[in-house]
Amino acid sequence: MAERPEDLNLPNAIIARIVKESLPDGVAVSKDAKLAISKAASVFVLYATSCANNYAMKAKRKTLNAQDVISAMDDMEFSRLIQPMEECLQAYRKEQKGKKEAAESRKKAREAEGGEDNDDGEDEKEEEVNGEEDTANKDGSGD
Known part of the structure; x- marks a missing residue:
């Protein structure tokens, strides 16, 4: 207070x-x-x-x-203010929803641009891990 x-x-x-x-x-x-x-x-x-x-x-x-x-x-x-307030509230919520959707689409676009590079890197890491596992199994030490 x-x-x-x-x-x-x-x-x-x-x-x-x-x-x-x-x-x-x-x-x-x-x-x-x-x-x-x-x-x-x-x-x-x-x-x-x-x-x-x-x-x-x-x-x-x-x-x-x-x-x-x-x-x-x-x-x-002040009941005469209720309708204008509700209209303003609906407009505000609609604007906020639009901003949120725009932010989400920008985020998805950034992830798609950056995600292509990250996917390649992850695949290489998976191949390395799988290659090590295959080697371990061939040696008999993976059992």
Whole structure:
């Protein structure tokens, strides 16, 4: 847990960027307004986390998952956020799946390129081992 209340604040640069991107051009936001938005966002995140944690605890889990957060939004009476959150979650999962598949295909391609060389080397080693075994059996010392 945080040692000081200030440690729980969201970064000011992030808050400023979100505020700027969500308002039309030419709208100015005072420093006090940015501070108030930052505090409100921090409180919201902490409360949402606490509510989501309650769901995880009821399920006897220590790890919060996406469904815990979505259920917390409903408890907090932010049900209008649930559909956009689920859509974002699906998009995120799809993106992660695509990244994982791309990484696996790159790995397989690297293994195929490097695997051809390794297969030849392994065959030579097997032939050497088999050759030694054959020699041992011919000498009679392998019995």
